Amino acid sequence: MKIAFTSCMNFEAGPGGDQRVWNRIAQEQPDYLFLLGDQIYMDFFPHLEEPRQWSDAYFRQAMTDKYTAQWNTPGFKELFAAMRDRQGPQGGVYGTWDDHDFAWNNASGSQVSATKKGISRELFARFMQIDPPVEGIYYSIPLSHAGERIGRAIFLDTRWYSQEPGDEKRLLGEAQFKFLEHELQQEQGLVLLCAGMPIRATGNGWMRYRDDYARLRQLIYMRNIVFLSGDIHENAFLPPAGATKMFEVISSGAFVTKYKLVGKRENFGILDYTPERTDIKLYDIHGLEHHNVIDNATFEHQEIR
Template sequence: MKIAFASCMNLRPGHAQPVWDRIAAHKPDYLFLLGDQIYMDFFPHLEEPKHWADDYFGQVMAQKYTDQWNVPGFKQLVASMRERQGPEGGVYGTWDDHDFAWNNACGSQVNAAKKNMSRALFAQFMQIDPPVAGLYYSTPLSHAGQRIGRAIFLDTRWYSEEPGDSHTLLGEDQFQFLQQELQDENGFVVICAGMPIRATGNGWMRYRDEYAKFRALIQGRNVIFLSGDIHENAFLPPAGATKMFEVISSGAFVTKYKVVGERENFGILDYTPTVTDIQLFDKHGLEHHNVIDNATFDHQEL
């Protein structure tokens, strides 16, 4: 079973997005889009959408989705993946700040009208519409007719408050969902979110109490956590008493602070019964390559 994962696409007129053809060449079973599928704002115009009228906000967001979904390579890849949408493959994902509202937006800072427009457009274009206010859900993972495990997608924006030790990130209902999903699954577990945990200073650890609650839920579980956001790739082995690898692929088509230049970052997770092979690519080719032993959950960097 092969999962391609990527995030952060800031479409600019006249610029191609060759990363999608590169992903297609790996012939993945699943495509996970992990946030910032569009950019409502980008430097030096950060946070401008918070001042827009609601109708204008919705119009701009709809156009940005339309433009990105019509990029030839992306459109072809998504269409080919959706031909088998379901347990055997397909396109899944969640959002982060720039496709939720604006840079670093928390749910508590965004009015109901903008939040509902954002969610409706995400559901329309991603064709994912969970029966909850936010965007948390799961999907089974299978290959060749055999159930392997499940992917759990979390929402780190809709319910969130501004960072603080006792402030909300996921919220009680989402924690109950996550707890039940983990209890019901004995196989391979991938947890996905737009906001990284340890790979950035702007991650989950700013929410001390909820981060501790999350760590307690995954204690002793073999988990691979996939995320985006930071405009670069990263592979972080388990820390402390957890058995969770954090893997980031960010920058499918975006610049790094408008200095480093265009990214073509993506990841490939290739699961077999014995090992999980994780490769992270940039525009020059293979950047990180790690193999995890599924029995011991030890890893080797190649």
């Protein structure tokens, strides 16, 4: 089973034909494509948070136009269509959102009006062609290898229920935590947690929410977990820390610049699972950047140099 994962594509960062990353991903022949947030950018420096002031009608039109432009980008359009043709237990396209495709930079759900949240959810579901049965966009899918079910990927929503950061502030919300607990109880195989907001790989992640982060750690205590995320316009591989057995793997910057005009990105990751091992390769614009192998029996890893 091979999963390609990436995040952060701002079609305004250059001509659509420059998005070569999708052709590179297609060459890997993945079974799944996971898009982990910031599929579009409602705002970008130096115009951060401008959508906060827009009318609902203008917000809807701007978001629709941005999705339409990205979804019609050569390479991405072909890859998305090809992966959608495989949709089901053996493959397909799945994902979640982060701040820039939810509303605006660093937006928490408590800051965004109910109408704008509804518009975001409607358009995300339409273009991604998924239909989560709950508020927000959290859901899970079964994962298969060689025709056999091997586990599940759980997609979390770190925006819809969130409040502004603080030790006792809410990130996931009670309903989503109960969903996550149930999903973990039901699964004894491979578990991939997927979210737009990283945990330890940035100062703007889950650790700003002390209580919810502690609750997550309690739920996954001594569970073999691979956490996939984006957001930071960099690739990163973080081994388990503390009392968890969770690897955090970030691939961010499919088509975006690190800063306003410089630092062009072409980042993506490949998770290649066999019963014996899980290979995780992170690619940047120059080629293979990191390669780590997780032994599925011991859940220990080795970096390949």
